[in-house]
């Protein structure tokens with residue numbers, strides 16, 4: 460695969476899906492508990508140790524800041540000295556044992572830093588380069604999805620910080636083909652936000668295409684909802700963000716990034732407000748469900764115009780009831796969007812590099828890795844957008 464990492468900022472979306480070169484890929488690990496030595500120190504040439512935030516075993520809790528062996532890069536791998544890594548809702552789900560993962564595992568899938576060492580067979584990347592890495596740790600490399608670049612659909616896909624050690628540590632080792640260079644206009648804090656921004660790029664610019672003047676309703680002002688608002692706004696949409704009373708602080712944040720309306724649904728008739736904003740069609744052109752809540756799904760169906768699009772980004776803890784007839788009668792397009800592909804990262808980096816999107820207002824705090832447990836508690840409290848951890 461051509462390692463045109465420097466071209467990150469010039470790739471356009473259309474032609475940028477990447478095929479996968481099988482030789483460079485790890486074998487996918489089975490979804491079973493794995494001894495720490497396999498998970499962490501498989502390349503233990505010169506064993507130092509480092510601080511890391513580890514989900515130690517199955518069950519709620521079991522998150523600990525511990526010393527673990529520093530991983531060394533093997534063939535086709537690079538070691539990154541972490542500069543910043545974002546706490547995500549997925550990390551919190553893993554701590555609560557409500558998202559599949561393989562313990563013991565260093566959490567953190569939204570990270571960036573500087574390359575600190577490269578393994579054999581890595582000529583394209585050098586120590587000292589500023590980079591971030593995709594979440595995808597392993598792929599089969601041979602399925603139709605891998606071959607077409609739709610790597611988020613590969614059945615063998617595993618993720619850093621979920622199945623394989625991630626970035627809440629001083630160092631992480633990743634496959635070289637997961638690495639994107641940070642363009643000059645993207646600092647380490649923005650670099651750590653590349654992954655959630657890529658999720659929203661995939662949803663709003665790849666799975667569907669937001670265009671200027673559209674009314675875009677975002678249900679759920681969590682970090683992903685707020686990043687989605689940035690993407691939609693940057694592409695000329697009129698953006699409405701909706702949340703519950705519990706989301707009050709995040710709705711204020713939505714206001715500060717300049718959305719048209721930030722609406723608290725418990726005290727406001729959301730569908731009525733949307734109709735006021737779109738008197739001719741009566742609904743949003745695109746609705747992004749980013750809350751993963753049954754009431755939010757109902758709102759999505761009530762607030763999207765005929766012929767409009769619902770993008771399902773949120774994940775639910777169980778099945779939800781949907782009035783499916785509406786999809787037919789109102790000719791709705793219901794589109795699922797999951798994670799990201801190579802081009803999503805390229806586009807996210809370009810949008811930050813050229814100033815189209817400024818993620819800084821959504822980075823609420825940068826805390827030392829040593830305060831990781833407190834940072835998780837704060838992230839869970841839900842008043843902030845993105846909290847980053849940085850090794851000292």
Ligand SMILES: [Zn+2]
Pocket residue numbers: 547548549568569654655
């Ligand atoms: Zn995430």
Ligand SMILES: [Zn+2]
Pocket residue numbers: 598599600601602603604605606613614615
């Ligand atoms: Zn595959």
